[in-house]
Amino acid sequence: MTKKQPQRQAFNILIVGQSGRLQYEALLFAASLRHCSPNFDGELFVAIPQAGPKWSNDPSIKNGAVLAALERLGARILPFESKVFGQSYPQGNKIESLFALPPDKPFVFFDTDTLITGDVMSVPFDFERPGASLRCEGTWPEPTLYGPQYGEIWKSLYDKFGLDFESSLDTSQPDNHWQRYLYFNAGFFFGANPHEFGQRFLDYAIAIRDSPPPELICQSVDPWLDQVALPLVIHSYGGGRESLPPGFLDGSVSCHYRVFPLLYAREDDHVLDVLHTVAAPNWIKKVLKGYEPIKRIVYQGRGEKVRALFDRGALPKREQMLRNRIKSAGFWMR
Structure with missing residues (x-):
């Protein structure tokens, strides 16, 4: 059905x-x-x-x-x-x-x-x-070696507010995996x-x-x-x-890019097309150029240099790896 x-x-x-x-x-x-x-x-x-x-x-x-x-x-x-x-x-x-x-x-x-x-x-x-x-x-929590693990930490919060913990679990994922x-x-x-x-x-x-x-x-x-x-x-x-x-959302309708260098590093061409299209009118451009990272990354081409550093078909799995590579190349701004 x-x-x-x-x-x-x-x-x-x-x-x-x-x-x-x-x-x-x-x-x-x-x-x-x-x-x-x-x-x-x-x-x-x-x-x-x-x-x-x-x-x-x-x-x-x-x-x-x-x-x-x-x-x-x-x-x-x-x-x-x-x-x-x-x-x-x-x-x-x-x-x-x-x-x-x-x-x-x-x-x-x-x-x-x-x-x-x-x-x-x-x-x-x-x-x-x-x-x-x-x-x-999986940014939170960070279980310690001898302390409470994921399940104990999260269950304590559900218990605190009188919520059913078991029904919140994705049982297709193993114990102590954040997902x-x-x-x-x-x-x-x-x-x-x-x-x-x-x-x-x-x-x-x-x-x-x-x-x-x-x-x-x-x-x-x-x-x-x-x-x-x-x-x-x-x-x-x-x-x-x-x-x-x-x-x-986080798909065909919206893109949470976080910072402009990451946008150029990992997002698909459609996202870049939207950014460049909406930032192009002179009345918007005059305002946006008041912010140095947008001026340099979007309008002066630094974003394209960031994009050239990466293969979108084989991106690092963790965002921190992207950030580190951009910073090493001297292109990080936010």
């Missing part, structure tokens, strides 16, 4: 922009969304943290040219206050920004270092079963109600940070706190690995 696809719901897209690199990435994200998904019928919100006691410097976007370009692309600026994290853990922006969204529509969050490369309206989201990016490596345990990259995630999802995400993250179970005693959750809490939140709503069919 063919599984019934969920009826398509209108949804909003959220990214976080702030001063520095993220504001330029936000501009490229907005340009790629409008180019590759012109029929998107939700709103694109660019959430911007505001100055306050959680920041030593003002993190908001003051660059008038960037703000004007985002407005021209139809993005809606969404100021928000950092009440919990701020400068001490800027990844917490993706949690706290959820409370600024309208609560009456489902949401999809993307990291700003993402390009939209296809039609987001074609993605068969089931917002009642949230999901997140599976394009990740047996539910783990996501927080480069994108989606859900039905941003306020409810955000509150649970915030509650779990604070509890893990402030009162971790004993099994986490040798584990650092910085900078992984969001990715430790996220699978627990998603599982609590009945979501998981199968919430989204493969091939859409």
